[in-house]
Amino acid sequence: MKTTLLEVRDLVMHFRVGSGWVHAVDGVSFELRRGETMGVVGESGSGKTSLGYAMLRLLPANGRILGGSIVFDGVDLVPLPEEDLRRLRWTRFAMIFQNAMSALNPVFRVGDQIMDAIRHHTGVSRAVARERAGALFELVGLSRARLRGYPHEFSGGMKQRAMIALALSCKPDLVVADEPTTALDVVAQGQVLRQIKDLQRDLDLAMIFVSHDISVVAEICRNVAVMYAGEFVEYGPTEHLLTDPRHPYTMALLRSFPSVRGPLKTLLSVPGSPPDLVRPPSGCRFHPRCPFAQAICSEVSPPATPTFDGGWARCHFTEEIRRQGSDAIEVLDKVR
Amino acid sequence: MEAALEVKDLIKHYAVRGSIFGSIGRRERRVVHAVDGISFTVTPGEILGLVGESGCGKTTTGKLVTRLEAPTSGSIVFQGRDIAGLSQSQLRAVRQDLQIIFQDPYDSLDPRYTVEMAVQEPLRAQGVDLAERRRRVEETLDMVELRPARMFMSRYPHELSGGQRQRVAIARAMIVRPRFVIADEPVSMLDVSIRAGLLTLMRRWNQELGVSFLFITHDLGVARYMSNRIVVMYLGKIVETGLTEAVIGQPKHPYTQMLIAAVPDPDPRNRRVEQELRGEVASAIDPPSGCRFHPRCPIAQAICAEQEPALRQLRDGRLAACHFAE
Numbered sequence: 001m002k003t004t005l006l007e008v009r010d011l012v013m014h015f016r017v018g019s020g021w022v023h024a025v026d027g028v029s030f031e032l033r034r035g036e037t038m039g040v041v042g043e044s045g046s047g048k049t050s051l052g053y054a055m056l057r058l059l060p061a062n063g064r065i066l067g068g069s070i071v072f073d074g075v076d077l078v079p080l081p082e083e084d085l086r087r088l089r090w091t092r093f094a095m096i097f098q099n100a101m102s103a104l105n106p107v108f109r110v111g112d113q114i115m116d117a118i119r120h121h122t123g124v125s126r127a128v129a130r131e132r133a134g135a136l137f138e139l140v141g142l143s144r145a146r147l148r149g150y151p152h153e154f155s156g157g158m159k160q161r162a163m164i165a166l167a168l169s170c171k172p173d174l175v176v177a178d179e180p181t182t183a184l185d186v187v188a189q190g191q192v193l194r195q196i197k198d199l200q201r202d203l204d205l206a207m208i209f210v211s212h213d214i215s216v217v218a219e220i221c222r223n224v225a226v227m228y229a230g231e232f233v234e235y236g237p238t239e240h241l242l243t244d245p246r247h248p249y250t251m252a253l254l255r256s257f258p259s260v261r262g263p264l265k266t267l268l269s270v271p272g273s274p275p276d277l278v279r280p281p282s283g284c285r286f287h288p289r290c291p292f293a294q295a296i297c298s299e300v301s302p303p304a305t306p307t308f309d310g311g312w313a314r315c316h317f318t319e320e321i322r323r324q325g326s327d328a329i330e331v332l333d334k335v336r
Numbered sequence: 337m338e339a340a341l342e343v344k345d346l347i348k349h350y351a352v353r354g355s356i357f358g359s360i361g362r363r364e365r366r367v368v369h370a371v372d373g374i375s376f377t378v379t380p381g382e383i384l385g386l387v388g389e390s391g392c393g394k395t396t397t398g399k400l401v402t403r404l405e406a407p408t409s410g411s412i413v414f415q416g417r418d419i420a421g422l423s424q425s426q427l428r429a430v431r432q433d434l435q436i437i438f439q440d441p442y443d444s445l446d447p448r449y450t451v452e453m454a455v456q457e458p459l460r461a462q463g464v465d466l467a468e469r470r471r472r473v474e475e476t477l478d479m480v481e482l483r484p485a486r487m488f489m490s491r492y493p494h495e496l497s498g499g500q501r502q503r504v505a506i507a508r509a510m511i512v513r514p515r516f517v518i519a520d521e522p523v524s525m526l527d528v529s530i531r532a533g534l535l536t537l538m539r540r541w542n543q544e545l546g547v548s549f550l551f552i553t554h555d556l557g558v559a560r561y562m563s564n565r566i567v568v569m570y571l572g573k574i575v576e577t578g579l580t581e582a583v584i585g586q587p588k589h590p591y592t593q594m595l596i597a598a599v600p601d602p603d604p605r606n607r608r609v610e611q612e613l614r615g616e617v618a619s620a621i622d623p624p625s626g627c628r629f630h631p632r633c634p635i636a637q638a639i640c641a642e643q644e645p646a647l648r649q650l651r652d653g654r655l656a657a658c659h660f661a662e
Contacts, residue, residue: 043527043528043529044498158616185390185617186556186595186598187389187594189598190597190598191598191613194613212528213528213600214528215600215601215602216600218600218601218603238604243603253528255532256528256529256532258532258557258561259557259601260584260599260601262606264560264561267532267535269530269532269536270529270530
């Protein structure tokens, strides 16, 4: 069994807006082992991007970590002085942002930007940095000659590959990727996903992959967490969670996605819209939209009920959902 | 039966200036071949899906068909009348029956207008009186499930969620009871949990009122769910078209095959076939010779760079533009 690389416990991160505090991350816990990949799926406003930033302590100016711990390779990042954190960023953990177009400076050659990052963090010579940048480009499927190119000469897919190369430039143990393929067309997305899969295998890299797209996460993640209104509502091995979900929100998400393969299914929508996280609903935060909700759901926040292989779901009725199996989906259908 | 819409040999070329240096020296005029000779028909009551990646010309096609842009050449026959060359004032009579729904619900609504003002606007242009306009707005908001309608009428766009805004945009298109709707990526900005509701709404609108749709999307799953027939575009050309289930289930053109192989799937039982995903979309300024897909095509031969394949009928009735499709 591989050792634990990252252990997040009861993490709470809120940020201030005009009307109060947004409960963006509210008591999230999980564990990630070396070389493992975890997906975090959720819709806009679920707190998934905030979580990605918070776990590397990259907080917006109005954001505060109000509780919990983020233990990375034995060191809790929450109380760590900013100076020590800076030493860890890029060299031990790195982030790939959603919008690669704006992350690269348009007036410098892409290769120079990567070489600067390598030299800044490792202090190696220019020649060594150039050699490493060239090797990284080849690793992500770009030719070395591209190092001399400017960002505007790169297509969206190529920029995203360059961003992956940049994130890997100082050989981190962990990469957090926030929607790295969302801006890409489907073929370019497929190419980048395959590249990421190869890198995971070749580099034994741990990854947290944040996306709104459950199918993208399914492609490359061993475990998946489903996030709703600042909380993880279900967590488990990808194959189980996606074929036998136990939380009504996960079930609904899976049935709202029109597939190009398999029999054509009727799509289901979740009634209502995501809650205002300044005043999240009481009890289970999904209860105002949940077709199975009972009185208890608005009163008591459901505990994590074990499902399979270390997975769990936070719903009062996981057992009923398991017993009913696909009939539970019919309930969703009728509600519609 | 007369087609709801018949597009023939439609071409849209944009002139662009070359580089700064190019324009100082010799004045080089370069041409973007956005849409390059496409023909298709939408039959009454049908939903035709139009799919492809960014830059394939699908959005331009939508703008041409609604005459938000003028085509370079070709014909667009709508209700028995060629609208390709009509002036804006002549088009006014057609617009009522030809509505468009855009991708961005944040962009397409004026923030200073209440929902009622936004939705009744097309009726006001037609000279419908106030009482009738109110009644129709209420009725239409109810149809798009913004209930209770009276409550939503006085709201402003900023008070609505993305899904509710898109429902308002749909209501505005519906209120004039058009016979034809062009929907350009109407759900791609929305969260998945609310997408399904809007897609279902448009399907009901199609089935219950017989409204025809040209449904433009990059999402093949959405196209499969919505359309009876599908058109696949690549670099301004149609590469394959036919019944949706046939084209998506058994694509015959190598580009369609690559496109479908690239789509990820949440169900581990639907693991996609491993197929090479090669290269990137070429520039529409200097499209490749012969078959425009040939530089990326896994089965390309010498002929593909030389001769453009015709869009021809295959055994099962679909059309594909490939020298080797069977």
